Amino acid sequence: MTNKEKYKRAFSVLHASENHILEVENMEKKKNAYMKKIVAASTAIVVASFSVTAAYAADVGGIREKLTMWFHGEETEVTAENYGENSYKYTFTDSDGNPQEFVAGGVTIDDSGKEHAVSAKEVLEDLSDSVSYTDTGRWKLFYYDKQQKIDITDMIDEDGVCRVAVKDGKKTVYFKIEFEGDENTDLEKTTEVPKDAERYTIVE
Amino acid sequence: MKQLFNELVERYRDNLFAIAFNVCKNTADADDVVQDTFLQYYLTRKKFDNEQHIRAWLIRVAINKAKNINRSFWRQHKRPLEEYIETLVFTAPGDRELFETVMELPEKYRIVIHLYYYEDYSINEIAGVLKLTESNVKVRLLRGRQMLKEALKEEWENDQ
Numbered sequence: 578m579t580n581k582e583k584y585k586r587a588f589s590v591l592h593a594s595e596n597h598i599l600e601v602e603n604m605e606k607k608k609n610a611y612m613k614k615i616v617a618a619s620t621a622i623v624v625a626s627f628s629v630t631a632a633y634a635a636d637v638g639g640i641r642e643k644l645t646m647w648f649h650g651e652e653t654e655v656t657a658e659n660y661g662e663n664s665y666k667y668t669f670t671d672s673d674g675n676p677q678e679f680v681a682g683g684v685t686i687d688d689s690g691k692e693h694a695v696s697a698k699e700v701l702e703d704l705s706d707s708v709s710y711t712d713t714g715r716w717k718l719f720y721y722d723k724q725q726k727i728d729i730t731d732m733i734d735e736d737g738v739c740r741v742a743v744k745d746g747k748k749t750v751y752f753k754i755e756f757e758g759d760e761n762t763d764l765e766k767t768t769e770v771p772k773d774a775e776r777y778t779i780v781e
Numbered sequence: 782m783k784q785l786f787n788e789l790v791e792r793y794r795d796n797l798f799a800i801a802f803n804v805c806k807n808t809a810d811a812d813d814v815v816q817d818t819f820l821q822y823y824l825t826r827k828k829f830d831n832e833q834h835i836r837a838w839l840i841r842v843a844i845n846k847a848k849n850i851n852r853s854f855w856r857q858h859k860r861p862l863e864e865y866i867e868t869l870v871f872t873a874p875g876d877r878e879l880f881e882t883v884m885e886l887p888e889k890y891r892i893v894i895h896l897y898y899y900e901d902y903s904i905n906e907i908a909g910v911l912k913l914t915e916s917n918v919k920v921r922l923l924r925g926r927q928m929l930k931e932a933l934k935e936e937w938e939n940d941q
Contacts, residue, residue, distance in 0.1 A: 584883075584898035737920075
């Protein structure tokens, strides 16, 4: 018996539940429920925003900041609000018109080891470095500071890792991108020279 | 259209469940993935070239949805895998060990192994579904096989 036959036999024990009815008629019902869910989700976001704003207003006057970020290579308007210690809540509308929100934040650590809160804009700039898969089947790294798109497809090694060093004036920025499949990527960025710097492809 | 949709559901529901389970390790989540995937197919305006195109799209969507569930902070279904495996009735000796060994592989190897051995996809096709390079897929397949061989010994042949 081949491995494929063994594998198929072992996994043939898995079956979708009969309780989940998947006929067209039910899809129509689910479609309507799905639309209602989207409306409900939008309402929830507004409510959440108001409650966050109210809490923040009590502290520092309810400042909301309008910013722009690069989302998958497109300039997008974002609203940022304080969301507690060193973090911000960002809301925006994606290219398909869907409301999106996320919370992000962070600190920088100076030479003496002291932590400093970063601004909403700084957090966003760091997040705006992104990796995307294009319609032409190529992977592109978008480096926010230089507004530069870099084709990294041929830099991905056999382990699914891409190391690229981008020369930006006097500094060099090192990106390490791990590809997990299905457009999922884990991006690390540093200006400190990595131990394996010789493995990085240098891009001007 | 209705007939085609119902036929697709009948033909692929177990396949989608298997790949979703492979990612989520949980039947309730896998059932949700199957349902949501078919709902997305029902709602999409995407034009498909043929049934193989539909199949690849369904599998890809199911994998993405399953991964999203794994990442979700709100994940609710947490029935232990071991508990579920106890309820399964394997038909031949060694099947349970193979099943458990596969489920213990890291996710990135598990998905590639499943698409190759269960869905009969080629390396090129897996690369297309997962949007990885062929060399990435080859490495994952190779390492996944090595792990299976190491655990299963003579129960697992050396594939090329």
